[in-house]
């Protein structure tokens with residue numbers, strides 16, 4: 001597949017001033033998404049995934065501010081510098097978003113057809129009646145049975161999975177180039193989760209939409225994504241293709257995340273403990289590597305100096321002084337000493 | 342489905358009406374001061390007193406009196422004023438049209454004013470409009486309405502002479518005079534309601550505007566005013582509908598004071614006079630009509646709520 005750049009996040013850094021000091025929910029994050037690509041953004045709760053995605057949409061809470069060096073390029077425009085009016089033309093039109101809990105993300109007092117049609121009339125010069133026809137097609141496309149009758153249903157009349165399909169239909173309404181799905185399956189039953197992921201995958205293959213798939217569950221990623229970004233405490237700690245990440249995770253955090261997904265490491269392989277400890281308080285981050293408090297391979301160097309994201313010979317980019325070897329051993333060479341970037 | 346819901350709501354009304362009227366009826370008869378003595382004067386002979394008492398049915402136990410009254414009331418007969426001999430239903434009905442116009446005018450002021458203040462305050466946060474709305478939302482409920490009424494009269498009637506200080510013209514007779522006459526009483530009455538609705542809708546809207554579905558709306562590219570009017574308002578109004586329903590009853594009660602201040606010949610004034618004269622048949626009629634009104638309003642509130650919120654189970 002030829003790679004054509006769609007979105008480029010550069011040095012994204014957000015901060016929230018608090019009386020006790022600054023919190024940086026996203027701290028110098030850079031990544032890109034190519035056309036038609038599914039990129040997974042993975043990390044535990046609180047690692048800054050939602051703030052990253054809302055930065056792209058320009059919908060972060062007003063408490064969250066951006067460092068001036070941050071930029072997010074889409075169609076040669078820096079979204080962070082756009083006027084609100086121009087940003088509105090992009091939201092829902094070129095970049096659409098699917099949220100975590102379809103229970104609360106749909107307006108409870110409007111029929112679903114109306115909510116989908118709204119997106120269309122906002123961005124396209126069509127009559128509301130014609131937009132409803134398109135809404136019906138979209139409902140069929142996302143697999144809502146008996147869609148014609150459902151058009152006038154209210155969200156509470158649908159199941160969770162159906163509601164998330166409606167959200168997806170809404171996101172598709174204006175043929176966006178990019179869909180950001182922030183934990184689209186977290187609030188759903190396990191069986192429904194797979195259906196929703198399959199649907200996203202299918203739509204991506206059919207229409208070539210790029211998807212930024214945000215999740216805290218690596219199990220979700222394996223089947224769906226092309227590329228994986230692993231995020232911890234506001235920073236990207238590892239990045240690679242889905243094969244490289246799963247076959248050869250370099251960061252102890254990535255490996256820990258995998259260990260917490262049972263089906264990835266079958267009973268034959270030795271089961272690793274899920275990551276011990278808790279995410280550090282964002283106001284009291286360690287001096288060196290953010291993961292040092294929970295890493296079983298950490299050394300004195302890790303607690304003193306923060307590693308940077310560098311390319312490893314195996315293909316991934318990783319931010320660790322001692323990237324892991326295949327069997328989960330601590331690396332033989334130190335990143336800085338060998339300088340393999 | 343909806344009709345069935347209506348029918349069920351109506352069924353609730355019957356026992357409610359029964360119980361409330363019984364309670365009110367009993368209380369009215371327990372008001373200190375004997376209507377018979379009020380009619381005959383302090384010097385009446387005991388025989389005369391006993392005779393009139395029997396004539397009015399006051400020698401019966403209260404519960405018997407109640408059922409007698411109820412039986413007649415169900416046939417549309419509320420009796421005659423023991424003081425003037427006027428038919429109670431006629432007197433009450435003519436007063437009701439006056440009070441109804443006053444209360445509706447005050448409700449319009451409350452709802453329109455409350456929505457205006459709440460919405461501008463949310464749309465322009467921390468602007469002077471926002472501060473006015475917040476200040477007013479707090480102050481408006483604290484000012485006694487009779488005091489506000491007197492201030493308004495002093496300024497707009499006595500000093501500026503723009504509108505009459507007292508009196509009432511029905512909207513059917515002369516709409517312009519109606520507006521002039523109703524303005525100050527309706528504002529005095531509606532200030533409290535405006536403040537209540539402002540405060541309640543403002544906080545409700547503030548919460549709703551942080552809801553996930555409003556964020557979804559923004560993610561579709563809607564403007565702020567559209568997010569407020571199209572997505573926020575209907576949701577934010579849900580709890581406020583109840584406030585508005587209760588407000589109607591409060592305003593109805595407050596007409597007692599306002600009609601006295603402005604010398605408006607409405608139900609409130611009739612109620613005050615009936616109490617002063619111990620005219621218990623008239624008072625029973627007044628209170629019955631007020632209760633029925635409040636129950637009807639509650640009924641309408643439920644229906645409006647069901648229309649606004651599709652999640653209501655019929």
Ligand SMILES: Nc1ncnc2c1ncn2[C@@H]1O[C@H](COP(=O)(O)OP(=O)(O)O)[C@@H](O)[C@H]1O
Pocket residue numbers: 016024025043044045046047048049050051052061063064282
């Ligand atoms: N509006 C906000 N106000 C204060 N703190 C916030 C806000 N949004 C996010 N944060 C903080 O930023 C960090 C990252 O949050 P988030 O991006 O939601 O994490 P994730 O989506 O990965 O679970 C968290 O520590 C969270 O407490």
Ligand SMILES: [Mg+2]
Pocket residue numbers: 046049050051182183
């Ligand atoms: Mg999140």
